[in-house]
Amino acid sequence: MGEDAHATQDMDVTSMPRKESEMTESAVYPQTRSTIDVMHGHTSCRRFVNEPVNRDVVETLIEAGTRASTSSNMQAYTVISITDAELKRRMAYLCADQPQIHKAPVFLAFCVDLHRLQLCCGMHDVEGVDFGLAEAFVMAVVDTALVMENVAVAAESLGLGVCMIGEMRGHPFEVREALKLPPLVFAVSGLCIGWPAEKNEPKPRLPLEAVWHENTYRADDELIPMIEAHDGIMSAFYDSQGMHPSDPRWSSVAAKRAAGMARRKDVGAALRRQGLNTQGE
Numbered sequence: 001m002g003e004d005a006h007a008t009q010d011m012d013v014t015s016m017p018r019k020e021s022e023m024t025e026s027a028v029y030p031q032t033r034s035t036i037d038v039m040h041g042h043t044s045c046r047r048f049v050n051e052p053v054n055r056d057v058v059e060t061l062i063e064a065g066t067r068a069s070t071s072s073n074m075q076a077y078t079v080i081s082i083t084d085a086e087l088k089r090r091m092a093y094l095c096a097d098q099p100q101i102h103k104a105p106v107f108l109a110f111c112v113d114l115h116r117l118q119l120c121c122g123m124h125d126v127e128g129v130d131f132g133l134a135e136a137f138v139m140a141v142v143d144t145a146l147v148m149e150n151v152a153v154a155a156e157s158l159g160l161g162v163c164m165i166g167e168m169r170g171h172p173f174e175v176r177e178a179l180k181l182p183p184l185v186f187a188v189s190g191l192c193i194g195w196p197a198e199k200n201e202p203k204p205r206l207p208l209e210a211v212w213h214e215n216t217y218r219a220d221d222e223l224i225p226m227i228e229a230h231d232g233i234m235s236a237f238y239d240s241q242g243m244h245p246s247d248p249r250w251s252s253v254a255a256k257r258a259a260g261m262a263r264r265k266d267v268g269a270a271l272r273r274q275g276l277n278t279q280g281e
């Protein structure tokens with residue numbers, strides 16, 4: 001790897017060109033960072049400066065997204081750019097009014113999409129395909145997530161900040177209505193993109209051995225000490241950031257978040273309404 005590959009690691013993204021007139025190819029892509037550096041530098045960004053992101057840049061990001069592997073090359077996803085100001089406000093409202101959505105100049109909805117495949121079946125008289133299979137849904141969620149992550153990594157490689165928005169599943173019927181989603185299409189996550197107004201310290205991750213097992217799944221009595229070790233690391237991380245949550249242990253926060261999943265109570269019904277994941281109904 002050449003020296004230049006690391007040169008922009010600490011670059012001041014606020015000095016990057018943001019005006020359309022400044023967005024020449026060499027200005028937008030001043031230097032490259034290795035993909036692995038970009039990944040290690042990832043932090044979700046929730047504060048953006050009040051500057052647009054050129055449409056060409058968005059196109060570049062989505063194109064990079066489309067380069068992801070997809071199941072049998074079926075490409076079972078669709079990305080919707082929410083550019084209409086009123087619709088963006090509505091979508092932000094439906095996503096718990098999170099301020100970063102209002103602030104981000106780019107807001108994308110990543111949708112599982114089996115509708116396009118259904119069209120293909122119609123075009124070729126392939127009958128009897130069950131798009132309600134759990135397998136079809138899982139396959140499409142994987143495709144969609146891979147594309148979203150590709151877009152996010154591409155954005156961060158340009159110095160942009162990103163924040164995924166799972167709250168897009170908070171009001172799935174209303175989101176379906178707002179985005180006029182046909183059957184077999186379901187919005188799984190939003191993605192905010194913009195020029196960052198904050199530089200966060202990357203959040204520690206679970207120890208590698210907690211998420212990387214060899215040959216067979218680790219026993220719980222091995223996993224629990226690893227989780228407890230991470231609890232200590234996260235407590236120290238919050239301290240170092242001047243943040244003092246009442247219970248900073250990762251396992252406790254994660255457990256509460258897991259309990260909170262029940263809040264998104266309409267997801268199952270909305271999926272079925274779209275003809276997705278209906279197996280066993």
Ligand SMILES: Cc1cc2nc3c(=O)[nH]c(=O)nc-3n(C[C@H](O)[C@H](O)[C@H](O)COP(=O)(O)O)c2cc1C
Pocket residue numbers: 042043044045046098163164165166167168189202203
């Ligand atoms: C699918 C998905 C949905 C997410 N939804 C939200 C969200 O609605 N709001 C938010 O502030 N962060 C959201 N996040 C960001 C996570 O909270 C964040 O990735 C996690 O805390 C790890 O922090 P980091 O990304 O800064 O490393 C989401 C992340 C993912 C992968």
